C-alpha cells in the first residue's frame with residue numbers, strides 16, 4: 175500500500191491521529207481507489223480509512239463537536255471550493271482593455287499562442303473580448319469588470 179503523505183491531512187491530534195472534519199465523506203488519500211467515491215456519511219469513511227494501514231484515527235469524539243472544530247471544518251470546506259482569486263481586468267487611460275499588459279502577464283504564464291482557441295473560433299480580438307476569450311476568463315475577473323452581453 176502506498177504510503178500516505180502527512181501533509182495530505184491538514185490536522186493531526188497530539189497523538190498523530192488524523193482529524194477528520196465534520197461531515198467529511200471523501201477519502202483524501204492520494205491515489206486511493208475510493209478517492210472519488212462519496213461515502214454516505216463520515217462513519218463509513220472512518221471504516222474505509224482503517225484500510226489505510228498507515229493512518230490512524232482517534233477514538234470517536236463524544237458529544238457534540240466543539241465550536242472550534244466546527245469552525246475549522248467550515249474553513250477547510252471553504253478552502254476546497256473557493257475559486258482562485260482572479261485579477262481585475264487592466265484598462266488603458268483611454269478606457270480600453272489593456273491588451274499589452276494582459277499579454278505581458280500571459281507570457282509570464284508561458285501563454286504565447288494568440289489568438290486563443292475561443293477567440294479564433296469566434297473571430298474575436300484575443301484578450302479584448304470578455305466572455306469569449308479563454309485567457310481573460312482564466313486569469314481575470316471578467317464578471318466583475320464587464321456586464322455579460324445579452
Ligand SMILES: [Zn+2]
Pocket residue numbers: 201202203206207208209222223226
Ligand atoms: Zn482511501
Ligand SMILES: [Zn+2]
Pocket residue numbers: 289290291292293294299300301302306307308309310
Ligand atoms: Zn482570446
